[in-house]
Amino acid sequence: MTTESGETAPDEASGADDADDTEEYADLGATTADAMAIAETSMDRVRELVPDETLADRIRQKSVHATGDPEFQHLVRFTGERADEPVVAGARAVRAERPIVTDITMVKAGITGRGHDCPVRKAIGNGSELAERTGMTRTAASVLELDREGVYDDAVAVVGNAPTAALALADCIEDGTRPAVVVATPVGFVKAAESRQRLREVAASHGVPAITNVGRRGGSGLAAGLTNELVHVASDARDGTVQLP
Template sequence: MTTNTNDATDGDANGEDDFEEYADLGATTSNAMDIAETSMDRVRELVPDETLADRIRQKSVHATGDPEFQYLMRFTGADEDEPVRAGARAVLDEQPIVTDITMVKSGITGRGHDCPVQKAIGNGAELAAETGMTRTAASVLELDKQGVYDGAIAVVGNAPTAALALADCIEDGTRPSVVVATPVGFVKAAESRQRLREVAAEYGVPAITNVGRRGGSGLAAGLTNELVHVASDVREGTVSLDE
């Protein structure tokens, strides 16, 4: 299971915008920035740095400490960059970021965006008790009934059943701006991501996922934070979302 990503959620406001400036890997001091920049420079020696999708691959390698993880990433859309563009636009539009569990929510940076961030877990308790489904699946279905996932950045970092429930919601008409799904484990994890990819492709929902058993909350948070970073670069004029 992937560990945390070191994307901190505190820092000093930049004084110019309503949000706090994004600092890569959570760095705020000069020493921390040197470490962060050196770390990412080493990652870029191992992963291409040509496309928006490459930035997600780089973040996956950094989050897992495994250069081979870049080859496990999958991008659902008209091209590989589409889900990154969609995610960055959603950040710029201040769409909600909805995670499956608390750990993923805790890893989402508090800088560089004004998106409301909420977790699904804790909702749908009655549905779980009545049906016997997992709490995470029931939570996703409950929030979906409230329309929370339409237009949102939907993030699943832990629970395969949450990913399967989200796929059902998309099949029934829900349209997140983008899906980031890296549920981890030996039971239904790979299958849940495969189903999400298939449903997302069928209904035109951009998605970032991975193959295999690995994944986890830290990875999901790190990938989502990279969407925030791309949006920050767009805001600064150093990156364009034009196709």
């Protein structure tokens, strides 16, 4: 199956939370007592498998929860002086109501609508003329078009599906764009691992905090889940249960 990006289809993202924004924020998007019990039990089991000491551990836990694989915690990579740095940068961007920009619709659909006031937008659908003129993928062209408009500066930049979007974002960073944080988990057998490696190297060279993973696995649901955890950390910082260094 092909996605709207024209690249390898990812796993399905979790459905967007369409609950009223005035409802009390609940971790994992649960709103009913039964849903909260399931969510809490699920995360309790994850915490038995993954350390629970740092903010980076929360991202590792979310990766295990999103994939259902305890080994995935060892595939997550953090770019920065400390593993916590991208988590702190992402939470601060959320608290500052910076845009969350995804590569495709599927990732955007998985971003929770509660716990933040960030505008959430997708890149796909922009840059069609550039794609047609150059022959590059629609997702790469859409990233370049939004970058031309300055959308990615100080934003939470999320790539969950398209390796070429990750490669384009790396080019943008190399040319001077500075997202607040990058979350990149493009999936597939062609260019996926390589695109994440390049993004890590470029982000490290230019001081851009990033959360990525190694290997072929990844996808829209994982990217959305990790981004939602940045929202959860920001919410916890807002109510004083987490201190951001």
